[in-house]
Amino acid sequence: MAAEITIKVNERSWKVAASADTPLLYVLANELHLQGPRFGCGLAQCGSCSVLVNGVETRSCVTPVAAVRGKSVTTLEGLPAWYAARQKLSVTPALHPVQQAMIDEQAVQCGYCYNGMIVKASELLAKNPRPTDAEIRTAMKGHLCRCGTYPRVIKAIRRASKAMSGGAA
Ligand code: FES
Ligand code: FES
Known part of the structure; x- marks a missing residue:
């Protein structure tokens, strides 16, 4: 069930409506319209969706959006x-x-x-x-x-x- 989740992306706070298990990649692309992280394999195998979470490279295709609550996400942008x-x-x-x-x-x-x-x-x-x-x-x-x-x-x-x-x- 979708709920409002606050995430910090590129030093800005965003409130998004998403299920807790929605992949971070989908939220970045579809809600925040960021083109940096790209969908490749969807299985954490290729790296095209990578972002930094608290400075650590993270595969956004397999990271639930709820997992980055309270953390700092940086995309290519x-x-x-x-x-x-x-x-x-x-x-x-x-x-x-x-x-x-x-x-x-x-x-x-x-x-x-x-x-x-x-x-x-x-x-x-x-x-x-x-x-x-x-x-x-x-x-x-x-x-x-x-x-x-x-x-x-x-x-x-x-x-x-x-x-x-x-x-x-
Ligand atoms: S899309 Fe390939 S690792 Fe995420
Ligand atoms: S996949 Fe074409 S430049 Fe890497």
Whole structure:
């Protein structure tokens, strides 16, 4: 039965009418009209629906909306502001450095997987600013790309890591 649930998404509170077990992805897409998290497998297998919940990458397709009550959800749309808050920047950049690096490396092909990839890579660099290639591969292994862009994803994450550390990309 639908009930009113308050959730915090991209630093804003929203009241949504939903059953407690409605997947968070459906609420984000259908109620809040956010295009960042995408429906891929619906089974927590591909990563295209990933969001951050309290800074931790979470598959929104299998997360009941009630599970994020009292927590902070960040979608792709909120990543630049999330980054600016973490880094204590006075100005929010238009793009998170991972987004910029994906553009600079021309990493994207069809793009379907990329919103989730960017969310995951942002989580990785927040925890581990200078990951090795092996650490990048391990972190990203749950994100499937049917276009096979994995080598470019790794290059872009390396580039973002350098940029975030103040080094030349
Ligand atoms: S749609 Fe959620 S992991 Fe594939
Ligand atoms: S770029 Fe097409 S699925 Fe990854």
